[in-house]
Amino acid sequence: MKRLKIPDATVRRLSDYARMLDQLDEEGIRIVSSDTLASRCGLNPAQIRKDLAYFGEFGVRGVGYRVRELKENLKGILGVTHTWRVALAGAGNLGSALVAYRGFLTHGFIIHAVFDKYPERAKLPRNGRFPKVLGLDRIKTEIRRRGIQIGIIAVPAEAAQGVAERLVGAGIFGILNFAPVRLRVPKHVKVKNVDLGSELESLSFFLSKRDTP
Amino acid sequence: MKRLKIPDATVRRLSDYARMLDQLDEEGIRIVSSDTLASRCGLNPAQIRKDLAYFGEFGVRGVGYRVRELKENLKGILGVTHTWRVALAGAGNLGSALVAYRGFLTHGFIIHAVFDKYPERAKLPRNGRFPKVLGLDRIKTEIRRRGIQIGIIAVPAEAAQGVAERLVGAGIFGILNFAPVRLRVPKHVKVKNVDLGSELESLSFFLSKRDTP
DNA sequence: TGTTGTGAAGTCGTTCACAGCT
DNA sequence: AGCTGTGAACGACTTCACAACA
Numbered sequence: 001m002k003r004l005k006i007p008d009a010t011v012r013r014l015s016d017y018a019r020m021l022d023q024l025d026e027e028g029i030r031i032v033s034s035d036t037l038a039s040r041c042g043l044n045p046a047q048i049r050k051d052l053a054y055f056g057e058f059g060v061r062g063v064g065y066r067v068r069e070l071k072e073n074l075k076g077i078l079g080v081t082h083t084w085r086v087a088l089a090g091a092g093n094l095g096s097a098l099v100a101y102r103g104f105l106t107h108g109f110i111i112h113a114v115f116d117k118y119p120e121r122a123k124l125p126r127n128g129r130f131p132k133v134l135g136l137d138r139i140k141t142e143i144r145r146r147g148i149q150i151g152i153i154a155v156p157a158e159a160a161q162g163v164a165e166r167l168v169g170a171g172i173f174g175i176l177n178f179a180p181v182r183l184r185v186p187k188h189v190k191v192k193n194v195d196l197g198s199e200l201e202s203l204s205f206f207l208s209k210r211d212t213p
Numbered sequence: 214m215k216r217l218k219i220p221d222a223t224v225r226r227l228s229d230y231a232r233m234l235d236q237l238d239e240e241g242i243r244i245v246s247s248d249t250l251a252s253r254c255g256l257n258p259a260q261i262r263k264d265l266a267y268f269g270e271f272g273v274r275g276v277g278y279r280v281r282e283l284k285e286n287l288k289g290i291l292g293v294t295h296t297w298r299v300a301l302a303g304a305g306n307l308g309s310a311l312v313a314y315r316g317f318l319t320h321g322f323i324i325h326a327v328f329d330k331y332p333e334r335a336k337l338p339r340n341g342r343f344p345k346v347l348g349l350d351r352i353k354t355e356i357r358r359r360g361i362q363i364g365i366i367a368v369p370a371e372a373a374q375g376v377a378e379r380l381v382g383a384g385i386f387g388i389l390n391f392a393p394v395r396l397r398v399p400k401h402v403k404v405k406n407v408d409l410g411s412e413l414e415s416l417s418f419f420l421s422k423r424d425t426p
Numbered sequence: 427t428g429t430t431g432t433g434a435a436g437t438c439g440t441t442c443a444c445a446g447c448t
Numbered sequence: 449a450g451c452t453g454t455g456a457a458c459g460a461c462t463t464c465a466c467a468a469c470a
Contacts, residue, residue, distance in 0.1 A: 007461065011418050015411040019393060033429065042395055046432095046463055053431060061430040062470045078414045079421025097310025107413040149420070174420045176412065180232060182255055190419045192412050198228040199389065199405050200320040201291045205224050206403045207362070207387045208292025220439060246451065259441055259454095266453060274447040274452045 010051045014074055016041050017048065021071035033064035083108040087143055087172070089115045089163045090154035091122035091133050094178060098154055099130050112146050115139055117159070136166065143170035150174040157181050223264045227287055229254050230261065234284035246277035296321040300356055300385070302328045302376045303367035304335035304346050307391060311367055312343050325359050328352055330372070349379065356383035363387040370394050 020040050024032055038045040052058050052070075055077055059065045075081055086109045088095055098104070099111055114133045116122050122133040134142060142148075151167040153160050153175060160179035167175065168185055175191045177183055180198065183191050233253050237245055251258040265271050265283075268290055272278045288294055299322045301308055311317070312324055327346045329335050335346040347355060355361075364380040366373050366388060373392035380388065381398055388404045390396055393411065396404050 008415070009461070011415045012411055014418070015408075015414040016395075018414075035429080044463060045429095046465095047461095049429095049431060050462080057431070059430050060470065061468070062428045064429065077418065077421075079417040080414055084417065084420070093310065093313040093315065097306065097313070100306040100310070101409070102306065103410050104413070107410055107417065109413055109417075150416070173423065174416050176416060182229075188423075190416060192416045194407070194409065194412055195228075196314070196407065197316050197320055198225055199407055200317070200322055201228040201231075201293055202221070202224045203363070203387055203389060203403060203405045204292040204297065204320065205227070205290065207297070208290075210386065210401075210403075218438095222439070248451080257441060258451095259443090260439095262451095262453060263440080270453070272452050275450045276448070277451065 006054050010054060011078075013041070013043070013047070013051055014078055017051070018071060018074040018078065018080075021067055021074065024067050025071060030067055031064045032067050032070075034059070037065070080108055083110055084150050084174075085146065085148045086111045086150045086152060087113040087115065087139075087146075087148045087167070088152045088154060089136070089139070089167065090152075090156075090159075090178075091116040091119075091124055092154065092156075093123065095154035096123045098152060098178075099124055109150065111152075112148055113142050115142075115163075117155070136163065139163075139166045140170040143167070143172060148172065150176065153177045153179050153183075155179060219267050223267060224291075226254070226256070226260070226264055227291055230264075231284060231287040231291065231293075234280055234287065237280045238284060242280055244277045245280055245283075247272070250278070293321055296323055297363050297387075298359060298361045299324045299363045299365060300326040300328065300352070300359075300361045300380070301365045301367060302349070302352070302380065303365075303369075303372075303391075304329040304332075304337055305367070305369075306336065308365075308367035309336040311365060311391075312337055322363065324365075325361055326355050328355075328376075330368070349376065352376075352379045353383040356380070356385060361385065363389065366390045366392050366396075368392060 020037060034045040034048045038048050058070050058073055088098060088111050091114055099114060104111060112131060114131045115136050116133050117136055119133040119135050124130050124133060149172060151172045153163055155163050157179050160181045161183060164175060164183045164185055168189055173189050175189060177191055177193045180195050185191055233250060247258040247261045251261050271283050271286055301311060301324050304327050312327060317324060325344060327344045328349050328351065329346050330349055332346040332348050337343045337346060362385060364385045366376055368376050370392050373394045374396060377388060377396045377398055381402055386402050388402060390404055390406045393408050398404055
């Protein structure tokens with residue numbers, strides 16, 4: 001068993017494993033080998049064993065992995081057993097979609113505050129199910145008051161860096177960034193970028209050169 | 214100048230370069246060196262030169278790259294000079310957000326059709342700006358009739374594989390998949406996954422082990 | 427016997443360092 | 449003199465292959 005420097009790719013695969021184990025569990029399967037799990041995930045079995053080895057010895061030699069046990073272990077490792085307090089900055093099209101997106105909840109991300117440069121223009125449904133939209137100047141006080149840990153940035157590219165700085169200044173330590181910009185933040189802050197535009201261009205690239213090899 | 218096997222990471226960076234070059238162009242900058250561009254993108258200069266070398270010799274030794282020229286070249290390579298005809302499957306929360314998302318348009322992705330298992334429940338604004346939502350059974354005929362090339366999957370995980378097969382059967386050759394599933398498709402079809410859930414778990418992981426080193 | 431855990435080998439992408447142009 | 453283009457060195461992640469062990 002090792003420690004330190006877990007590849008980013010390994011962490012992402014852990015999610016996959018957890019999801020597959022959920023399925024296997026529902027199918028009533030108790031034990032699974034790295035071979036079987038690998039073929040379900042479209043990976044090499046050794047990959048899975050190596051990934052898991054970063055965190056401990058979860059298997060039984062000659063047998064395999066106990067599905068439910070491994071699943072629980074992975075969830076613990078991924079930190080999805082507790083919930084996170086989240087603030088959303090940007091209540092335009094994308095932002096409003098994100099507030100409504102149920103995936104956040106199922107992953108333990110609860111949106112406790114929403115900010116926008118123009119709160120009155122915000123496109124969120126104004127019923128009680130969603131937090132009221134506040135101005136960007138309220139970021140620091142609200143985030144502190146509500147003990148928020150994570151920020152989601154869904155503002156236009158030009159505004160993103162400024163908002164990031166406010167969030168960081170308010171004490172946030174994780175950011176999920178949807179703006180097409182590389183944010184500059186102190187190194188204790190973890191940023192995850194989700195850049196739809198670049199995914200689109202990348203798809204576009206592969207499709208363009210389809211018939212011109 | 215080489216050919217074949219362009220790393221996925223290279224393609225993604227090409228998007229970044231194009232975006233930076235847009236900025237530089239707006240700032241009135243005519244010429245840029247790999248050094249300058251690299252520091253703007255937070256990369257190693259050699260990386261940029263290597264990336265570009267996959268596609269040709271765009272620079273002038275002793276001088277640098279002509280901003281506008283390189284920008285146009287990159288856009289051509291990325292295939293963002295022409296537009297794509299797109300269909301969206303899934304008109305729930307996420308799907309509706311995507312129809313409204315302007316980024317698709319700016320990248321030349323035009324949504325010409327929207328499908329959902331229950332068209333009448335769809336959450337799209339019903340005004341003329343958005344395509345009418347059709348049942349999943351209409352996929353094949355509509356996609357063929359409208360010459361649609363790309364499908365976006367925003368249906369629940371359980372339904373994703375089935376929808377993918379219908380799309381492929383209708384002649385689509387690119388898929389942008391938002392469902393947390395690895396789709397099985399013929400190899401002439403290019404799939405790009407955008408898995409918010411796995412991004413969240415990955416963020417969650419890094420935050421969990423923040424104070425426990 | 428069957429499957430894990432892991433050192434060693436292999437592969438792929440990044441960075442270095444310099445020759446080659448302008 | 450300065451900066452690109454690129455072979456070679458490096459490093460990181462993946463796969464192999466086998467010893468360890470239930």
